[in-house]
Amino acid sequence: MDSFLNTKRPPVFCPGCTHERITKAVDAALVKLNLEADKTVLVSDIGCSGLFDTFFNTHALHGLHGRALTYAAGIKLANPDLNVIVTMGDGGLGIGGAHVLAACRKNLDLTLIILNNFNFGMTGGQYSVTTPSDAVVGSEFLNQAEIPIDICEIAKSGGATWINRCSGHDSSLPDILCEAIKHKGFSIVETLGLCTGRYTKRNQLTPKVIDEMIERLPNYSGIVEKNQRPEYGEQYRNLANQQKNFPELFKVDKIFDLKDMKRQEIVILGSAGMRIVTAGDMVCYAAISAGFNASMKNDYNITVLRGQSVSELILSPEKIGYAGIESPTVVIALSDEGVQRRIKLFSKLEPSTFLLKEKSVSIPETSATVVEIDFKEYQIKKQDWALASLGFIAGKNQGITMEMLDFALKSRFKPAVYESAIEIVKKLATITM
Amino acid sequence: MALSFMEGNEAVARGAISAGCSFFAGYPITPASTIFSNMLTMLPPNGGICIQGEDEIASMGYCIGASMAGRKVLTATSGPGISLYSEQISFAIGSEIPMVIVDVQRLGPSTGSATRGADGDIQFLRWSNTGGLPVVVLAPKDALDCYTLTIHAFNFAEELRCPVFIASNKEIGMTRESVDLDSVELPPIVERKYSEIGKDEINHKYLPFEADKDSVPDFLPIGCKTLVRQTSSTHGADGYITIDPNVIAQSQERLINKILNAEERLTLYEENHRQGADTLVISYGVTSRAVEDACEMLSKKGKAVSTLTLKTLFPIPQKLIREKSEQYQRIVVIEMNMGQYVENITRLLPTKKIVFYGQMNGVLITPAKIMEVIQNG
Numbered sequence: 001m002d003s004f005l006n007t008k009r010p011p012v013f014c015p016g017c018t019h020e021r022i023t024k025a026v027d028a029a030l031v032k033l034n035l036e037a038d039k040t041v042l043v044s045d046i047g048c049s050g051l052f053d054t055f056f057n058t059h060a061l062h063g064l065h066g067r068a069l070t071y072a073a074g075i076k077l078a079n080p081d082l083n084v085i086v087t088m089g090d091g092g093l094g095i096g097g098a099h100v101l102a103a104c105r106k107n108l109d110l111t112l113i114i115l116n117n118f119n120f121g122m123t124g125g126q127y128s129v130t131t132p133s134d135a136v137v138g139s140e141f142l143n144q145a146e147i148p149i150d151i152c153e154i155a156k157s158g159g160a161t162w163i164n165r166c167s168g169h170d171s172s173l174p175d176i177l178c179e180a181i182k183h184k185g186f187s188i189v190e191t192l193g194l195c196t197g198r199y200t201k202r203n204q205l206t207p208k209v210i211d212e213m214i215e216r217l218p219n220y221s222g223i224v225e226k227n228q229r230p231e232y233g234e235q236y237r238n239l240a241n242q243q244k245n246f247p248e249l250f251k252v253d254k255i256f257d258l259k260d261m262k263r264q265e266i267v268i269l270g271s272a273g274m275r276i277v278t279a280g281d282m283v284c285y286a287a288i289s290a291g292f293n294a295s296m297k298n299d300y301n302i303t304v305l306r307g308q309s310v311s312e313l314i315l316s317p318e319k320i321g322y323a324g325i326e327s328p329t330v331v332i333a334l335s336d337e338g339v340q341r342r343i344k345l346f347s348k349l350e351p352s353t354f355l356l357k358e359k360s361v362s363i364p365e366t367s368a369t370v371v372e373i374d375f376k377e378y379q380i381k382k383q384d385w386a387l388a389s390l391g392f393i394a395g396k397n398q399g400i401t402m403e404m405l406d407f408a409l410k411s412r413f414k415p416a417v418y419e420s421a422i423e424i425v426k427k428l429a430t431i432t433m
Numbered sequence: 434m435a436l437s438f439m440e441g442n443e444a445v446a447r448g449a450i451s452a453g454c455s456f457f458a459g460y461p462i463t464p465a466s467t468i469f470s471n472m473l474t475m476l477p478p479n480g481g482i483c484i485q486g487e488d489e490i491a492s493m494g495y496c497i498g499a500s501m502a503g504r505k506v507l508t509a510t511s512g513p514g515i516s517l518y519s520e521q522i523s524f525a526i527g528s529e530i531p532m533v534i535v536d537v538q539r540l541g542p543s544t545g546s547a548t549r550g551a552d553g554d555i556q557f558l559r560w561s562n563t564g565g566l567p568v569v570v571l572a573p574k575d576a577l578d579c580y581t582l583t584i585h586a587f588n589f590a591e592e593l594r595c596p597v598f599i600a601s602n603k604e605i606g607m608t609r610e611s612v613d614l615d616s617v618e619l620p621p622i623v624e625r626k627y628s629e630i631g632k633d634e635i636n637h638k639y640l641p642f643e644a645d646k647d648s649v650p651d652f653l654p655i656g657c658k659t660l661v662r663q664t665s666s667t668h669g670a671d672g673y674i675t676i677d678p679n680v681i682a683q684s685q686e687r688l689i690n691k692i693l694n695a696e697e698r699l700t701l702y703e704e705n706h707r708q709g710a711d712t713l714v715i716s717y718g719v720t721s722r723a724v725e726d727a728c729e730m731l732s733k734k735g736k737a738v739s740t741l742t743l744k745t746l747f748p749i750p751q752k753l754i755r756e757k758s759e760q761y762q763r764i765v766v767i768e769m770n771m772g773q774y775v776e777n778i779t780r781l782l783p784t785k786k787i788v789f790y791g792q793m794n795g796v797l798i799t800p801a802k803i804m805e806v807i808q809n810g
């Protein structure tokens with residue numbers, strides 16, 4: 001192809017705008033690389049640089065300010081065969097900073113062309129993240145109180161594998177863009193240019209001044225040695241391909257027949273680290289093996305290693321509607337924190353409620369039938385209290401039986417874990433009160 | 434009957450896989466994170482892609498890109514994330530980019546309570562796009578619904594080329610329960626309608642947004658033989674910016690009507706009609722479970738009360754609500770918020786007595802409270 005430019009939609013930039021030169025340079029690069037139009041995507045965002053997608057006969061996606069890299073990443077991950085080129089102004093660079101950093105860190109094979117002209121052209125020449133402090137721009141004095149960023153330096157520390165800073169007027173720009181596109185990984189070309197519509201009206205900026213600026217700034221001309229590493233997409237696919245085991249649905253058949261199946265509401269009151277959720281899980285699997293429906297609501301702190309851990313279980317021969325606990329049949333109190341979390345519960349309990357309490361735990365006045373066990377006496381470690389309690393209630397056929405519990409442990413734990421779990425469970429299974 | 438035991442969030446992930454989802458991008462947030470972690474175990478072994486975005490905005494951007502490359506995509510978040518999604522939601526709606534967005538709602542406003550449930554985002558989902566175009570919002574009541582509605586959501590999204598929301602709730606997403614996924618009859622899986630010519634050969638006539646009146650444009654993915662344009666700007670059929678008022682008006686109308694005209698097809702619900710009832714309780718989401726319990730108890734006490742559980746909240750199932758309410762004098766509406774949907778019902782049923790109870794205090798509404806409202810309201 002001699003040109004990818006869409007002759008029906010010629011560039012519409014202000015006379016002298018560097019964007020026009022860059023448009024031609026991008027076209028020259030695409031031609032030079034002999035890219036296939038249908039394998040090439042131009043992704044742009046908002047601002048004058050956001051017009052780029054309309055000038056080329058390639059695939060195109062034009063989106064929200066600063067987000068171009070996010071669409072580009074989605075496209076490239078979904079279809080790694082495509083050449084994905086992103087244009088972004090210094091406005092998009094600021095608002096989409098997090099995405100630039102992520103792209104540097106990831107090293108997905110995208111090419112980012114930054115069209116830095118030191119201000120927001122389209123909206124009235126306001127200052128951007130690259131506006132010099134001494135520039136006169138459309139934001140009164142605001143830029144004087146800040147300093148501009150050097151995106152190349154940021155990209156380097158962010159892990160970018162290929163960075164080039166050049167003038168938008170550089171005659172070798174097509175070759176630079178070719179190298180950038182060819183680079184397997186994330187490449188950034190920062191072009192510095194003139195916004196004749198806004199910026200150069202009040203600031204002395206010429207191609208020569210830009211060349212001098214580039215001279216003064218740290219030099220970036222391609223490969224960043226210290227950041228070289230494999231491309232993200234390949235890395236991702238290599239790692240993902242090792243994930244071979246789809247977590248198949250685990251189904252439990254009804255294998256036990258309980259003569260009198262009554263609804264059970266079980267509350268386990270414990271603390272972080274006591275494996276309350278695992279215990280709750282086991283009760284539910286045990287119940288399901290006898291044809292019960294089960295539901296489990298857990299309440300624990302966001303800081304998972306501290307505070308209460310409460311599990312509320314409903315086991316029911318009927319479909320479970322409201323999943324809150326109304327009148328517990330079994331309460332297991334294993335820590336003061338857990339008890340405090342449901343302190344209002346105790347006064348409402350009936351004598352028919354079976355309440356198992358560890359010796360050290362204090363509970364308020366209650367009409368429930370309380371059984372107290374000194375877990376330490378049985379040499380049960382704190383993290384095993386919940387599991388051991390299940391042995392106790394199963395031994396008393398409170399809601400679940402020993403065979404149901406044994407089945408649950410066997411089907412959910414690996415053999416070695418099962419062996420130690422069943423040991424713990426048996427410790428309290430046979431004691432009589 | 435074999436049962437599985439899972440939380441609503443896992444059921445969403447399994448539904449997505451059954452629907453053919455092959456791309457997920459999301460950002461961790463309680464109570465939605467386990468949709469992400471489940472997708473992360475399910476997609477890679479299936480050849481799918483699962484990515485953590487650098488933030489919510491990026492996650493949506495990844496999904497938009499992947500959807501435009503032809504993938505069925507899913508993302509999941511909670512209220513604070515939906516806030517950040519909203520600029521991209523507007524893009525996806527206005528530019529007809531299919532995707533499924535799950536909002537596992539938590540108590541708001543703002544960061545609110547990460548581990549407390551609420552249905553506080555219902556109107557936010559409806560109006561989260563600039564321009565106010567109609568959207569599809571489905572509301573599951575349990576883990577099984579999470580599974581089936583996710584499949585429906587993908588079907589609707591692909592068919593109508595729009596984002597479809599699932600308004601889940603912490604109380605469903607993070608509550609584990611026994612489910613029989615094999616017991617449900619699933620809808621046939623819908624695939625995006627491609628332009629007949631153009632995928633593997635150049636179709637010079639293809640216009641990415643050309644569609645008959647009130648219908649959906651044929652899709653071609655970015656990266657196929659025919660060049661495809663996508664844009665967030667106001668566009669004509671060719672995908673280029675337009676300022677032609679007629680073209681703009683037609684396209685707005687089409688975006689509205691393609692959703693609203695599908696109302697009946699999109700309407701999903703459950704009902705429990707009880708003989709002799711003079712009251713119908715309308716609810717949705719996890720609250721409808723307590724409503725059903727309450728009405729069951731009342732019926733045992735000799736007072737018959739019927740229920741209607743809405744699974745499709747938007748587009749508002751107007752025909753359904755009118756028809757199902759016809760024979761009742763009194764309509765009771767219960768919501769786990771301070772009244773976000775009841776006004777739609779009041780508007781549709783101007784001659785009925787409407788009783789409303791809303792609660793948003795971080796806990797589930799109890800059946801006892803609902804019985805009280807039904808009996809005294």
Ligand code: SF4
Pocket residue numbers: 012013014016017018019048117121122194195196197198199
């Ligand atoms: S406003 Fe500035 S950036 Fe925009 S076209 Fe004019 S010169 Fe170029």
